[in-house]
Amino acid sequence: MELIKIYEYILRVFWRSKNLRIPYIILLLLAIALVILCFYIQLQYNYSFDTLRLLVWPIIIFVVFFIYISYELTVKIYDHNMPEYLKTYGQGLCKTYGAIILCLLTLIMIPALLFSAFAVFLYFFIHAQYPPFLLHLLKLSLLYFVLAFSIGGMLGTAMAAILKSRRLAVYSLTLIFLFLNTRATEALFRTPYLLFNSYGGEKLLYNIKDFFTIVPLELGSTFEVAPLYGFPMEPYRWMLAVFWLLFPLTLILYECIAGKKKKMILAVSSLLLLLAVGLFSLRGSTLLMDMRTTSFVIGDNMYYTEMGHGPAVLAENPKKFAIKKYIMDFTVSNELHAVVDLTVDNPNLEKYDFTLYHGYKLKSISTADGKPVPFVREEDYLTVSPAPDTDRLVFRYYGKSPKYYANCQGITLPGYFAYYPKAGKHEIWSQVNNSYVFDLPSTDSEYIVSIHSNLKVFCNLEGNNNSFQGKSNGLTLLAGMYSQVADKLYAEPIREDAPVPNAAMIRKADASITEACKRLQRSPEPFLIGDRKIFQVPRTFHLNSQTESAVVMSDHITTDGIYDGKNFAMEIMQAHFNQQREPVFSSCYLSCLFDSLNKNDPLVKTRMNHVSLLKELDEFLYLESQVNSITPEKLRTLPEPEIVEYSKRKQRYDEMFLTTHLKTAYYLFYQSPCKEDNLRAYFDFFTSDSKEHYLDLAEKLLREEVEHADR
Amino acid sequence: MNNLILELKNLRFYLFIPYITLVLAGFVVLATLKGSDFKDLAACASVIQIFVSGFAVWWPIFILKEYLHSPGKELLFVYKARKDILMNKMLLLWGLYALHVVVLFFYFSTLFKPVIYLFIATIIQCLFLIALAYFLALLLQNTFIPLIFNFAYVFTLSMVVFSDLPISIFTRGVPDNPGILNTSVIVLILAGILFWAGYQMEMRLYKNSI
Incomplete structure (x- = not known):
């Protein structure tokens, strides 16, 4: 019988079966309802990435539904004992399976094309006019809808071919598959390290989950999609999709084909599995937006804080040398592969200390003429001992960071991050702030950079065709759905939470800084943006760090979003502050300085008494000293009554924390008769290298005011 | 009850899946x-709702499978007495599952207090999900869809929108x-309605089977 004829019969069988037809029609109605809901959400919020996220969320349920349809349609052959009969025809069983797969593809294409059409419609609806975004949407449609649904169909057919009427096994496998494609796994997968301190166990479980993940943006994912990166579609995800299409196909063929070819199919199937596992293990840098210990969100926090890799307190680190010149050759494929040739300004040292993020694995360090140089690596720190008079060192390394990714889909490598060797030992993560630390060199280095990537890379240095050259104290590389939006302004064109940055905003920011400095009677020069380039980085950067709102480097600034000129000015100013330990207090300070306080806030409106405020501040500082004097190790050794006492103090401290900060800041910088003097005093304090506690100064200022009032 | 025990034994390895999830x-x-x-x-409450409530339908669906998909399904209806109606089995299975949940909550009571409100909410959710599975299975004459529907419902509403939606x-x-x-x-009233609707369909199915 002709394949087309069997295909028609199978379609008829599908249509006559109430068990299949009615659920399929309901599914189509649900798909239409989902598209209407997404359109409504788009009209309400006008944020296409959130709309698309809503569209993608329930896709795994559609995939599981196609497993059901394909299984129930195929298992009819076995429920009615047809295989033997079909095998008597020339390739009868094969043709039947072929017709079933064709029939399933037809059924799958209707919702897949509906979703794809909506995604493309959205592009035109928002007047995006950015072809890379359209390409991204087409890829999204192919991977998340067409391929994912087809995988559902193939898995169901393969399960019917192999497991036949053993429904208990089919149900269980389908449930495991659904479970692995949702965030319901999160609480379970944390158990190995929370209970048994087994980080390896967690990693293994997530590796298994990732291998079975068909829809990369899982059901239950709450993290926003970064417009620079878009939906995860790294090469390994395409490889996995192809694998999950071909592997079930080999299982079906194994069932259809008889004789010696069976062994060949088995061999192909095993080879496919091996190849997929092999390629999967080489996936490199990927954007992991979940709560695993190696994710974008908590990866570095876990590494430095919970897993005990935090560096010992760095001893005073006098600057013995600086790096004059970098010649860099980067290849960005599955991850970053780098050859960095650097020249130091002082060739007479016995040892050179460098900082390089621990995620980058060093292959070798050599001199310019290729002689290996001995080195010792300890987490983020490298101590290199070259022969005397060696001024050039060549570092060869590869690797990744969970946050600052570099792969075929996007690159976010800001100049303040140690993705290339930096002179001296610098802290990368502060356990005190739970944020990244930026310790930029005070002098500029010369850079010659060449990047091999499928993406157009944007850099703070001058150049084109992914080759750049110039002087700076940090090298920033960004790529993906990213572009130059105005002169010296670089941003994500499809970012809808903030307006596209423009020159007027920058002028407004500079004007606000000048005005604030005039109020402080200080020179605005060091704080002005001037002719620096500005790079907008993904808003997700602030998820695990409070210090990346704006980072100022010698020739450029990175910011997680420019919402308006005044806000940007405040962020720039904060970036210049050395005391960033407590963002609430310094933010209040800046709000008062830039006159952007919310005057309707009850705390702002309430007239405060400086005497009672001083008492409150004294109590808070006392509690803080008591709470901070007890480390977790010491707490474990304390007797029960002291633990109870500690808990009471800690609770009171937590209760007071926010209000004390807000009240103190609002009084000193907004209500106090000496507010202008206070603003100046704190400005000098924030921009100095003082190690004094920021609230000690507040106490001093308040005490002076009380004494002055008494007199 | 004896028949039910035999049917449970017939599940072999699959009988133990709810035990595994409860321990997990x-x-x-x-x-x-x-x-x-x-x-x-709050996080514990959501974990309990996903794992404990979600797996309440496991035994009922796998028992229903024999009545709706096995080759001898008609015979099972022929030999049925009125006391053997499937709805009774569903309620018995809910009782059996609730007993296991009681043991688990005894353990939870050693970790945090009070657990009684969460326990009551959980067993009512279990009853509702069993009623829904029973209703859908008889409506569609299929057990795969109720299973998918149950877990899609649990995973979606417990993680994505949680209790923000009225459904x-x-x-x-x-x-x-x-x-x-x-x-x-x-939820309890809805469970009662679903059981009643399911029972009406079962009676029709019983008549047709003879």
């Missing part, structure tokens, strides 16, 4: 508490006050 739920709750210095009771039976927040039982009465 115990570990996950302990880990969640440990990870939050024994403070995050959700799950509760959010710290389980230390009777407020979490706000929706339980409606």
Whole structure:
């Protein structure tokens, strides 16, 4: 019988079966309802990435539904004992399976094309006019809808071919598959390290989950999609999709084909599995937006804080040398592969200390003429001992960071991050702030950079065709759905939470800084943006760090979003502050300085008494000293009554924390008769290298005011 | 009851899946508490609702499978006495599952207090999900769809929108006050309606089978 004829019969069988037809029609109605809901959400919020996220969320349920349809349609052959009969025809069983797969593809294409059409419609609806975004949407449609649904169909057919009427096994496998494609796994997968301190166990479980993940943006994912990166579609995800299409196909063929070819199919199937596992293990840098210990969100926090890799307190680190010149050759494929040739300004040292993020694995360090140089690596720190008079060192390394990714889909490598060797030992993560630390060199280095990537890379240095050259104290590389939006302004064109940055905003920011400095009677020069380039980085950067709102480097600034000129000015100013330990207090300070306080806030409106405020501040500082004097190790050794006492103090401290900060800041910088003097005093304090506690100064200022009032 | 025990035994390995999930739920709750210095009771409540309520339908669906998909399904209906109606079996299975949940909650009571409100909310959710599975299975004459529907419902509403939608039976927040039982009465009534509707269909199915 002709394949087309069997295909028609199978379609008829599908249509006559109430068990299949009615659920399929309901599914189509649900798909239409989902598209209407997404359109409504788009009209309400006008944020296409959130709309698309809503569209993608329930896709795994559609995939599981196609497993059901394909299984129930195929298992009819076995429920009615047809295989033997079909095998008597020339390739009868094969043709039947072929017709079933064709029939399933037809059924799958209707919702897949509906979703794809909506995604493309959205592009035109928002007047995006950015072809890379359209390409991204087409890829999204192919991977998340067409391929994912087809995988559902193939898995169901393969399960019917192999497991036949053993429904208990089919149900269980389908449930495991659904479970692995949702965030319901999160609480379970944390158990190995929370209970048994087994980080390896967690990693293994997530590796298994990732291998079975068909829809990369899982059901239950709450993290926003970064417009620079878009939906995860790294090469390994395409490889996995192809694998999950071909592997079930080999299982079906194994069932259809008889004789010696069976062994060949088995061999192909095993080879496919091996190849997929092999390629999967080489996936490199990927954007992991979940709560695993190696994710974008908590990866570095876990590494430095919970897993005990935090560096010992760095001893005073006098600057013995600086790096004059970098010649860099980067290849960005599955991850970053780098050859960095650097020249130091002082060739007479016995040892050179460098900082390089621990995620980058060093292959070798050599001199310019290729002689290996001995080195010792300890987490983020490298101590290199070259022969005397060696001024050039060549570092060869590869690797990744969970946050600052570099792969075929996007690159976010800001100049303040140690993705290339930096002179001296610098802290990368502060356990005190739970944020990244930026310790930029005070002098500029010369850079010659060449990047091999499928993406157009944007850099703070001058150049084109992914080759750049110039002087700076940090090298920033960004790529993906990213572009130059105005002169010296670089941003994500499809970012809808903030307006596209423009020159007027920058002028407004500079004007606000000048005005604030005039109020402080200080020179605005060091704080002005001037002719620096500005790079907008993904808003997700602030998820695990409070210090990346704006980072100022010698020739450029990175910011997680420019919402308006005044806000940007405040962020720039904060970036210049050395005391960033407590963002609430310094933010209040800046709000008062830039006159952007919310005057309707009850705390702002309430007239405060400086005497009672001083008492409150004294109590808070006392509690803080008591709470901070007890480390977790010491707490474990304390007797029960002291633990109870500690808990009471800690609770009171937590209760007071926010209000004390807000009240103190609002009084000193907004209500106090000496507010202008206070603003100046704190400005000098924030921009100095003082190690004094920021609230000690507040106490001093308040005490002076009380004494002055008494007199 | 004897028939039900035999049917459960017939599940072989699959009989133990709910035991495995209940034990896992115990570990996950302990880990969640440990990870939050024994403070995050809201997270524990959501874990319990996903794992304990979600798997309540396992035994009922797998028992229903024999009546709806096995080659001798008609015979099972022929030999049925009135006391053997499937709805009774569903209620018995709910009782059996609730007994296991009681044991688990005894253990939870050693970790945090009070557990009684969460326990009541959980077993009512289990009853509703069993009623829904029973109703859908008889309506569609199929057990695969109720299974998919159950877990899609649990995973979607417990994680994505939680209790923000009126169709959700799950509760959010710290389980230390009777407020979490706000929706339980409606869920209980809905479970009763679903059982009644399912029973009407079962009676028709019984007649047709003979």
